C-alpha cells in the first residue's frame with residue numbers, strides 16, 4: 001500500500017477519506033481474483049460476522065460459512081448453547097440450504113411466520129416420513145385465511161433432485177420455471193435441502209469455509225471477566241474453529257492474563273483472536289500474550305457511542321493500517337472491526353492490510369440475523385439491532401449479579417440499546433450483501449492489478465479526498 005505523492009497526512013483517516021487509484025492491470029476477469037484469507041481461520045472470503053447478539057446466531061453462521069465467511073457467536077451465548085449451535089452448524093449441508101418445514105395440517109399463519117427466517121422464500125410441506133408434498137411461498141399465503149391448512153395452498157408441482165446433483169444442473173432445472181426452489185432428497189425420497197437458482201449460482205462461485213472433516217466452520221467469543229480459560233475450554237470442547245477473546249479496551253492487563261491462560265489450553269489448530277486495540281503497541285502486547293489475530297477498532301461501530309462518551313478511539317483506516325503493519329512485521333494478522341457500511345469500506349480495510357473485515361450492524365438488517373422481522377409505519381421490514389455495551393446487552397449479561405452491581409455496571413453504557421436496521425428490498429438476505437461486498441472487492445483488486453488480497457495490499461495506491469470528493473462518488477438515484 002502506498003499513497004499518491006503528497007497525500008500522506010499527519011492526521012488519522014477513515015474509510016470515507018480514502019480513494020483507490022486505478023493502476024495498470026494484468027487481471028483479465030474479476031473472477032480471477034482469489035478472495036481467500038491467509039490468517040489461518042480457513043475463511044475463503046475476507047468477511048467475519050461480528051459477535052453481536054442482534055447479528056450472529058445459528059442461521060447466520062450456517063449461511064455465511066457456506067459462502068466462505070466466518071461467524072463469531074457472541075460471548076453472551078451460554079456455553080451449552082454454543083455447543084448445541086456448533087454441533088448443528090456442523091451437520092448442515094455445504095451446498096443445500098436448510099429447509100423450512102411444515103406438515104399439511106399446519107396453518108398458513110405458521111408458514112407466514114417461518115418464511116422470513118430464510119432468504120429462499122419457501123416452506124416445504126412434508127408427509128409423516130419427511131417426503132415433500134408441496135411448497136408454500138409468500139404468494140400462496142396472499143389473501144388466504146391465516147387458519148387455512150398449508151396442505152390446501154401448497155403447490156404440489158415440485159422439482160425434487162438427488163443431493164449430489166451438480167449446482168449447475170440444479171440451476172438449469174429451475175431456470176425459466178415458475179418453481180423457485182429445488183428440493184434435495186435422500187435415497188428414500190426424504191427432504192434434505194433446498195436450493196434456489198441464485199443459491200446454485202453461488203455454490204459454483206463461492207467455496208464454503210470448511211474444517212478438516214469437511215464441515216462448516218464457526219467461531220465463538222469470550223469476554224475477559226470470570227474464568228476465561230474455563231469458558232475457552234468449553235468453547236473448544238464444543239468444537240469451535242476459531243476462538244475470539246473480546247473486550248472494549250483490549251489493551252489492558254486483564255486481557256493479557258486472559259490470553260496467557262487461553263494459550264495454555266490444548267488449542268490444536270484453533271487460532272486465537274483478541275481485541276480491540278488501535279495502536280501498534282496494543283498489537284505487540286496482545287501478540288506477546290499469545291494472540292494470532294488482533295481485532296482492530298475502537299469506536300467506529302454503528303451501535304457504538306464510545307467516541308461520544310469518552311473521546312477515545314481512532315479513525316478506522318489509520319488504526320487498521322498501523323496495526324496491520326505491526327502485526328505483519330510479527331508474522332500475525334488483523335481483523336478490521338466496525339464501521340463498514342459499503343463494500344468500499346471492506347476493500348479499503350483490506351488495502352490497509354487487514355486479513356479480514358468484521359461486519360455487525362449492516363448484517364443485522366437481513367433475514368438471517370436472529371431478531372424477529374418487524375415493520376415500520378410505512379410497512380417496510382426492519383430488524384432491531386443493539387450494541388454489546390448497551391444497557392440492553394449489559395443488563396442481559398449481568399442478569400445473575402445482584403441489583404446493586406447491575407446498577408453500577410449500567411452507568412457505563414457505551415452502546416445503543418435499540419436501532420432499526422432496514423432490510424434492503426433488493427438485498428434482504430445476508431448472501432445478497434456478501435454478493436455485493438465480494439463483487440466490490442473483486443473489482444477493487446482488478447483496478448489495482450491484484451490477483452489476491454495479499455497482492456492488493458502490496459500494489460494498491462491510495463489518495464486522500466475531500467468530503468465533496470466522497471460525495472461525488474455517491475449515486476444520485478433521485479436526480480438533483
Ligand SMILES: NC(=O)C1=CN([C@@H]2O[C@H](COP(=O)(O)OP(=O)(O)OC[C@H]3O[C@@H](n4cnc5c(N)ncnc54)[C@H](OP(=O)(O)O)[C@@H]3O)[C@@H](O)[C@H]2O)C=CC1
Pocket residue numbers: 051223224225246247248249252254276297298299300301304306338387388389409412414
Ligand atoms: N470496538 C469497540 O469500540 C467497542 C466494543 N465494545 C463491545 O462491547 C462488548 C462488551 O465489552 P466490554 O464493555 O468490554 O464488557 P466486558 O464484559 O468484556 O468487561 C470489560 C472489563 O474490562 C473492565 N474495563 C476497564 N476499563 C474499561 C473500559 N474503558 N471499557 C470497558 N471495560 C473496561 C471492566 O471493568 P468495570 O466494568 O468495572 O470498569 C470489565 O471488567 C464487547 O463485545 C466489545 O467488543 C464495547 C465498547 C467499545
Ligand SMILES: Nc1nc2c(ncn2[C@@H]2O[C@H](COP(=O)(O)O)[C@@H](O)[C@H]2O)c(=O)[nH]1
Pocket residue numbers: 050051052276297299300301302303304305306337338339340358359360361362386387388389390414415416
Ligand atoms: N463501543 C461499542 N462498540 C460496539 C458495541 N457493540 C458492538 N460494538 C463494536 O462494533 C463492531 C461492529 O461494528 P458495525 O459498525 O459493523 O456494527 C463490533 O464488532 C464491536 O467491536 C457497543 O455497544 N459499543
Ligand SMILES: [K+]
Pocket residue numbers: 299300301302303304305307
Ligand atoms: K460509532
